[in-house]
Amino acid sequence: MKLSLRIWRQPDADTKGEMVPYEIDGVSEDASFLEMLDVLNEHLISEGKDPVAFDHDCREGICGACSLVIDGQAHGPQAATTTCQLHMRKFSDGDSIDIEPWRAGAFPVIKDLVVDRSAFDRIIQAGGYISAPTGTAPDAHAVPIPKQDADAAFNAAACIGCGACVAACPNGSGMLFMAAKVAHLGLTPQGQPERQTRVLGMVAAHDEAGFGGCTNVGECSAACPKEIGLDVIGRLNKDFRKAAIRAA
């Protein structure tokens, strides 16, 4: 496959970036999207040029490290798929492909396609955890959870924190990520003691990081590689309303 790429190049956070065109030939359709970029980078390195920086880790679709907005779509055109699991057979010979980083004020570009997602860490630090005495693992049936709640909590817990929701949201909101955590912990008995402080703290940290608000248009959910539904945002809103009234 022969492809024309346009890739966002930005040397560091303080320098203005631009879309730079690249031509690449001989791409196998069995290659993953990131492997295609690896090949491009090998060419660039052999030419003595600066390779394109991009985030990746497990390349199995479960770590949340890879990103990339491909042709205006977070994680590319394939639904419920991370960029690392996207394969070049989804594209055709001669295609031109735009590759950009997640664009959000709260996710400043570090270099090229790599963004700083520590705003998500700060949201988690503000309440996205449970406090429990650790020790030997408790028996699995020590704390019974209704099957429905366990399933819903598990679906929310599938969030890998990649940030595609923010990238896809027209408002640059981190609400789906935050809501997934609030739903995941709020549905389990272990999450109850901190349920109120969690939602208030996380929303404060979310706004402080400079994310926008949710307008319920659902672009986040459509882009989410783990198919987290909008119902978690409803749960977040409800928890927030209750906690805010009780705190007042």
Place this chain on the structure above:
Amino acid sequence: MNWTREAYRVYRVAVSTELQSRTAAHPVKRARAPWKPWRSTIGLKVAMGVSGILLVLFLVAHMAGNLHVFEGRESMNDYAAGLRSFGEPLLPHESLLWVMRLGLIAAVAVHIVSAVVLTRRAMQARPVRYASKKPAKGESRHAVATMRWGAIVIVLFVAWHLMDLTWRTVNPVKDLHDAYGAVVATFDPERWPVTVFYLLALVALGFHLRHGIWSAVQTIAGPNTRWRKRTQAVSLAVAVLLVAGFAIVPLAVTFGLVS
């Protein structure tokens, strides 16, 4: 071990301090007044949703009242006069009207202020735009394009509408007691641009409500997936009924069914 509330607190502080020590300090971008839940993005959205629902209730009453036009001049004008004399002589003249007016002004103010603050935050949240853009593929894909632009059309329309049928500044019928005459005059076939603008504003309103109603419920009540789908259906039905109910009056006048 029995965890007291205080022990939990101490433990949590210890854990978060430990986590923070591993992360580089991050510069705070915007200094804001002390954080209050109602100033948060969700708090503002609740304010927008509650005020929006109140405005929808007003629209339902307004639309139903408009239909008096089909009962003739006398019935329509009696209805208009009845709104002013409601509760008399126990209550002063126009008391219901003033309660409605003040309520509407408050709801509109809350709705617009929260929308402006949230829109500004949304714009700041994406300082650099994407070079390539794909059509929306979310649950409410029309909303991305229609909510904010539609809102501007609606604001312009309301300004015109007040000058036209409330204050009669731009209406040929100056007699404030002749509501029927004013409606017939403004939608006269010769004044077709007025009718077209009215219908255009209704389309904007329809799209605004189609998303706005369920979005408000989602923000205030937080329904699960099944109830969200139901809310979306109700929202669409209310939007269609309201637009149809409002549109039938100017169309009837323009096509001579009411004259």
